[in-house]
Amino acid sequence: MFQCSRCGVLHADTSKLVADHTIPHRGRPELFWDLTNLTCMCSDCHDTIKQREDQAEPIGVWD
Template sequence: MPPWKRWYKTARWQQLRIRVFQRDTFTCQSAECGRLEGNTALLVCDHKVPHRGDERLFWDETNLQTLCKSCHDTIKQREEQSTLHQRGVWH
């Protein structure tokens, strides 16, 4: 397991995640959605710029946004998949 995967299990991440949700008023930041969600289990603290193990990007609060799980699992993943060729990943 890459070391960065463990960062998601830390108290530091849990606190940062809640701070981002509060900053974004528990509202999905996707332009297509904007859904208010009180159940934090249905929210994702998403990295705007994928960190790819870069600790600076991982912990940068300005690089984080609140997305509802639905937007994260569809829109955001589609965006990331569409840039694979630009990153030199050819799967």
């Protein structure tokens, strides 16, 4: 069983889960490949709440 870091729901079916970047990588390979920057999130939370949050930030690479 895996738990969504956002809503806390437990999922046995891993096809309903996404490895999400806690800090959006925005094209930076050091954040993209950093395993400590990943969290388990259900696809419902990732595809709605998290995407809205990420899209609210300016587009592009920044420090």
